[in-house]
Structure formats: C-alpha cells, structure tokens
Amino acid sequence: AFGSTTIDMEDDLDFDKNSFFELAATVEHPVPIIPNVRLKYSDLDQTEKGTLTTNFGSGSNEVVAGNVETNLDLSNVGLVLYYEILDNWVSADIGLDLRKFDGQLAITNTGDDSVFQTDIDEFLPLGYVSAEFAMPFTDMSAGAEISAISYSGNSITDAKVRLRQGFSLAFIEIGYRQMAITLEDLSNTDVEIDFSGVYLSTGLDF
Numbered sequence: 001a002f003g004s005t006t007i008d009m010e011d012d013l014d015f016d017k018n019s020f021f022e023l024a025a026t027v028e029h030p031v032p033i034i035p036n037v038r039l040k041y042s043d044l045d046q047t048e049k050g051t052l053t054t055n056f057g058s059g060s061n062e063v064v065a066g067n068v069e070t071n072l073d074l075s076n077v078g079l080v081l082y083y084e085i086l087d088n089w090v091s092a093d094i095g096l097d098l099r100k101f102d103g104q105l106a107i108t109n110t111g112d113d114s115v116f117q118t119d120i121d122e123f124l125p126l127g128y129v130s131a132e133f134a135m136p137f138t139d140m141s142a143g144a145e146i147s148a149i150s151y152s153g154n155s156i157t158d159a160k161v162r163l164r165q166g167f168s169l170a171f172i173e174i175g176y177r178q179m180a181i182t183l184e185d186l187s188n189t190d191v192e193i194d195f196s197g198v199y200l201s202t203g204l205d206f
Contacts, residue, residue: 013050013070013107020044020195024203028084035095038080044179044195045073045103049110056107057116063107064114072193073103074120074181080128080147089134097126097147099156105191118189124149126156139166153184166205173201 007013024040052065082095101124106117130145146159162175178196 007052007056007107013048013052013068020046022201035081035083036093038078038082040078040080041075042078043075045071045075047071052107052109061116061118062114063116064109064112066112067110069108069110071104071106071108073105074101074193075103076101078147082128082130089136091132091134093128093130093145095128097128097158099124099126099147105189120183120191122154122183124154124156126158140164141166153182153190155182156180160199169204171203171205173203175199 020043022040022042024038026036026038028036047069049067049069052063052068054065056063056065077100079098080095081098082093084091084093086092099122101120101122103120104117105120106115108115126147126149128145128147130143132141132143134141141164142162143164144159144161146157148157148159149155156179158177158179160175160177162173164171164173176197177199178194180194180196182190182192184190
C-alpha cells in the first residue's frame with residue numbers, strides 16, 4: 001500500500017508462486033553460559049510480471065498503470081543465539097534470531113520505464129523457540145521452530161515443522177514452512193507478503 005492505494009501482490013503482480021533458498025551453519029558447544037550460534041542466509045529475491053490498474057507512488061517515484069515488472073527482494077541474514085534448555089530424546093532451544101534485511105521493492109512499467117522503488121533496510125530482533133523429538137531406536141526426528149516479533153504495525157513470523165532422517169554424518173529433511181512479513185511506513189509504503197509451502201533440505205551434522 002502507498003497512501004490510500006493498495007496493490008495485491010498475488011492478483012496484480014503475479015506473486016502467487018513463491019520460492020527461495022536458505023543456507024545455514026550451526027555451532028553447538030558444552031559451555032553453559034555461552035549461547036550456541038546459528039548463522040543463516042535466506043535468498044528471497046523474486047521478479048515477476050503483472051498488470052497495474054492504477055498509478056502507484058507519487059511525484060518522481062511513481063509507476064504508471066499498465067504492464068509492469070516487479071522485483072521484491074526480502075533477502076536477509078540471520079544470527080540465532082540460543083540456549084539448549086533440554087537435551088535428551090526431547091530437545092528444546094530458546095533464544096534470539098537477529099535478522100538484517102537489505103532489499104527493495106521496485107515496480108517498473110515496461111512501456112514507459114516509470115519506476116516506483118522503496119528500500120527495505122531493517123534490523124529486527126526476533127524471539128526464537130524450537131523443539132525436537134528424537135524417535136527411539138532410529139535416526140529420525142520430528143521438530144518445529146518459530147521466530148517471531150510484532151511491534152508498531154511491523155511483524156515477522158517464520159515457522160516450520162519438519163521430519164529429519166539421519167544418514168551417518170548427513171541428513172535429509174522435509175517439512176512445511178511459513179514466513180509472513182509485514183513492514184509499515186517504508187517511504188510511506190506498507191509491504192505485506194506471505195511465503196509458505198513444502199520444503200526439502202539436506203546437510204551435514206558433525
């Protein structure tokens with residue numbers, strides 16, 4: 001939304017199919033007073049073509065109605081600092097997920113090259129909670145985790161449930177993830193989008 005004008009990201013800009021990838025590395029240690037660390041990078045940079053039925057923006061930062069190409073970049077780096085409060089066949093973690101967003105929303109009219117653009121440059125400390133159940137006598141586990149914050153109209157919820165199968169030092173994981181992001185008053189612009197769906201990942205566990 002810009003002022004009183006609202007764009008539907010799915011219907012107008014064709015953002016009905018969302019995909020992204022994430023890289024993560026975790027370091028756990030036995031020292032009680034020092035938090036464990038996970039560093040992750042989420043690439044949420046997507047470009048789609050759609051149609052605007054009304055002008056969007058104002059002055060020199062206005063895109064004219066018509067066929068448009070939209071780039072939404074919500075890529076972010078996360079530093080998770082957490083403590084393991086349970087560690088047996090049921091494990092539980094609690095901590096902070098520090099997210100730094102450095103992206104943009106840019107809408108370009110493909111006919112006259114008029115452009116609306118706003119930077120998405122936010123640092124947000126999210127609360128972090130996770131739990132995992134190790135299935136006895138197997139290398140399989142089930143888990144869930146959530147990072148979330150809500151304040152002054154801004155909110156982020158990043159949650160997933162998963163099944164993980166271990167293979168010696170490797171693992172494969174399948175689950176469902178939902179990332180809902182609402183950011184208000186970015187250059188008089190409100191951004192609200194939901195990334196959700198089934199995911200598949202793999203990695204090494206030392």
